[in-house]
């Protein structure tokens with residue numbers, strides 16, 4: 229188990245390093261960063277001053293190592309617009325986005341896993357078909373459109389839920405559903421497929437031959453094995469959701485990282501964008517690592533690999 | 534004779550398939566007493582496994598089971614609600630499967646899976662459950678039982694896993710064990726060990742044992758009685774010595790002719806094989822199922838269903854209208870004539 233954990237940790241660190249390289253190079257993707265800061269039509273002298281001020285004149289690997297060293301110490305640079313350290317802004321907004329993400333993935337899993345199990349228990353039943361149809365519709369529906377539909381019905385027509393802001397828990401209901409719903413179909417279908425396969429396996433027959441109650445067979449013996457691929461999927465989907473929070477937070481005006489990203493893109497705030505990408509990527513790497521650990525816990529065969 | 538443990542009378546299984554209704558088990562009748570080993574033998578596909586699963590009520594969902602009588606001790610199993618059946622399964626009767634590699638849950642330790650069986654049915658503490666698991670693992674020949682309990686199935690060889698399955702079946706002290714080809718998937722060297730272990734435990738715990746096997750050598754050694762099945766039917770049943778000494782059904786004779794006999798069968802000589810193929814079990818077949826392959830078939834064989842009739846004493850029953858002729862050596866005569 230320890231060897232396996234260390235191996236996964238090593239992989240995670242490598243990925244994180246790669247991510248940092250890519251994020252760092254973001255500055256140069258848009259061309260000369262000094263020119264970008266100075267703005268179109270700035271004087272050559274000003275551009276040169278800016279270049280020297282920000283250190284863009286140094287060799288690129290020195291810039292990278294310097295940037296990485298600072299980042300490791302929590303210094304992600306200064307925002308061009310907000311005139312304060314990027315890290316401060318990000319860590320102020322991060323909890324909101326993580327809360328939204330946690331609510332959304334919880335909503336998705338709590339909805340999708342039981343539905344997937346039910347669909348597998350009665351394959352090809354009316355229930356199975358209806359949930360499959362909903363799944364297909366769910367995946368085909370753009371998230372912004374779904375979010376706006378939610379707002380229209382729950383916020384405008386029925387006035388059940390607040391439309392924007394983040395003053396209470398109620399504010400998180402619609403964004404969580406809008407963000408999480410997109411994940412449910414995939415999770416549901418994978419749960420269903422996994423359960424169908426596991427339920428026809430020999431060890432389920434053994435469990436039944438022992439006289440175990442159906443619920444115990446289903447949840448202790450079947451779901452534990454069927455859920456393993458779902459864990460990995462949920463981790464990947466959580467990553468997509470972090471990206472999706474840009475749209476959702478903007479629509480619902482939730483002051484999280486997604487909204488911040490949107491603002492920064494509009495204002496060409498490069499250090500901010502760079503830092504957001506970095507932080508979200510690192511979180512994603514972390515979640516993937518945790519998912520690996522969870523799977524190793526669920527499936528003892530993984531531990532020796 | 535001892536206490537009656539299992540009574541099976543006119544057991545039928547029907548499975549709807551694309552081509553129509555499959556009748557893989559058609560009126561199987563036999564019984565098991567305490568302390569008896571009843572072996573079910575027959576070619577692949579003749580319905581042995583489905584018979585076993587039908588007794589345990591573990592048939593695939595699409596399959597339908599009917600029976601005139603299906604009783605475990607004094608408890609009928611026919612038409613019993615699933616909840617009640619689950620109380621009996623694993624408790625008063627247990628099953629051992631063919632595939633030890635896949636029959637244990639990969640996610641749980643051996644100990645967890647062993648203890649679960651007894652914790653489900655008996656009012657015992659976890660500690661006592663563990664004690665019994667350790668005891669039984671030792672009894673089925675697994676050394677260092679304490680450590681084994683903490684291991685996962687993938688850490689055990691096939692032979693060990695099958696021993697674990699046997700221990701698991703014994704956890705609640707069942708009156709009946711149904712073992713469906715428990716050694717087919719194992720190394721030849723381990724097969725005999727496991728089968729002898731089963732026979733030994735059956736005697737020690739004084740249970741009824743239904744053993745499905747292809748190995749007629751093992752049947753000769755450990756069976757009390759034999760049930761010979763062909764195409765979903767019991768074609769012959771009786772005490773093992775009588776069946777081996779004087780088979781009365783042409784199929785049984787053919788089957789026995791397939792056993793290599795040390796000293797008698799010469800090296801390189803072809804073993805006896807029964808020519809022809811098993812008939813399709815889809816739809817009705819109101820005449821002798823073996824007719825198409827029988828060397829002494831006559832017109833009457835195809836005229837009507839052949840009943841399973843008693844032949845002499847000792848529970849000997851045969852499903853053949855020419856049973857008397859078979860006993861008198863009609864097959865050998867047909868063989869030399871051909």
Ligand SMILES: Nc1ncnc2c1ncn2[C@@H]1O[C@H](COP(=O)(O)OP(=O)(O)OP(=O)(O)O)[C@@H](O)[C@H]1O
Nearest residue numbers: 548550555557576577578579580581582583584593
């Ligand atoms: N779930 C099922 N659906 C349809 N047909 C089945 C099913 N299970 C078994 N059968 C068919 O029923 C017949 C009897 O099967 P069974 O498994 O009882 O044979 P068997 O005597 O145990 O054979 P073997 O020695 O190969 O294990 C076979 O023709 C098989 O193809």
Ligand SMILES: [Mg+2]
Nearest residue numbers: 581582583713
């Ligand atoms: Mg079989």
